[in-house]
Amino acid sequence: MDIDLESIWKTPPNELTEEEQSIVSSFLFAGIMMDKWVFTPFGHFFHVVRPISFTAFRFYQNINNLAALFLMHHNPGAELFTPPSYCSLTAIGMELTAKEKLSVNKQKMPKNISFERIMEAITPELELRYYEEMLRFELVTDVVSLRATLQKDENLWKEAELSTENLLHDFCCDIFAAFAMEDTREYVLSIPDDNGFPMEYAPAASKRAINKTDGLTLGDLPLHIGDVWTLTPPSGKAGALTIEVLEKKASNPYLMYPRIRRQSEKITEMEQIDEIY
Numbered sequence: 001m002d003i004d005l006e007s008i009w010k011t012p013p014n015e016l017t018e019e020e021q022s023i024v025s026s027f028l029f030a031g032i033m034m035d036k037w038v039f040t041p042f043g044h045f046f047h048v049v050r051p052i053s054f055t056a057f058r059f060y061q062n063i064n065n066l067a068a069l070f071l072m073h074h075n076p077g078a079e080l081f082t083p084p085s086y087c088s089l090t091a092i093g094m095e096l097t098a099k100e101k102l103s104v105n106k107q108k109m110p111k112n113i114s115f116e117r118i119m120e121a122i123t124p125e126l127e128l129r130y131y132e133e134m135l136r137f138e139l140v141t142d143v144v145s146l147r148a149t150l151q152k153d154e155n156l157w158k159e160a161e162l163s164t165e166n167l168l169h170d171f172c173c174d175i176f177a178a179f180a181m182e183d184t185r186e187y188v189l190s191i192p193d194d195n196g197f198p199m200e201y202a203p204a205a206s207k208r209a210i211n212k213t214d215g216l217t218l219g220d221l222p223l224h225i226g227d228v229w230t231l232t233p234p235s236g237k238a239g240a241l242t243i244e245v246l247e248k249k250a251s252n253p254y255l256m257y258p259r260i261r262r263q264s265e266k267i268t269e270m271e272q273i274d275e276i277y
Helices: 005-009 018-045 059-071 091-096 115-138 168-178 265-271
Strands: 049-052 086-089 142-150 157-163 188-192 198-202 228-232 241-250 259-263
Touching: 005 018, 018 049, 059 259, 157 168, 168 228, 168 241
Parallel strands: none
Antiparallel strands: 049 086, 142 157, 142 241, 157 259, 188 198, 188 228, 228 241
């Protein structure tokens, strides 16, 4: 292919060109495919090869990501599989390939690794895990559960849990993105105040409402169970969403927010991707 991969690996991610990013993405995808269809079956089931991975496993992040993928019926391959850092033949593999001429052009694992070298590799990751575990239980915030429904079709809905510290503008953009309106940045959010009077909010650059969402969080709003909000894009009622406040509670330190907790069967069917892996 005449591609110098070594120079690409050594380039910081934010300095990669669009072409180099495409190359990295293609190789990572190829690695996932190889792990799923070659290394995993021949390693863990047939015991022909011994794949070894030096990539740290982020347990809570992976479990949360998998939960979302299973909920939306999306392919979990990217979370479950990753190319190994090293692979060697087992005794079975050596017996099966005894009559084959194998290439010697491969990286050799050191026969001995000192305890100091092992700790040198593990310690930074351990320190990061301890720090994350401390934050997980110290930064407990309130969480609000919301149900967003497309007004023109009540069979298209999602229920989400979000931290009350979630920025209000980001929340509006994310809700639109969840309903396939990713490029929507202009909107009007109508919310009843403590007296039931509708208060309208819009982005900072918008002239559609006096109140602005920028700088506000969900926690700054009157979050009353049963309240119904309206989120309207520039296209009007065609993409308008009804948002109902369902619940407010303390966050779970083992869950990552925002998160989709339920969605309609119709929207799940529409979101299913025709994936080759």
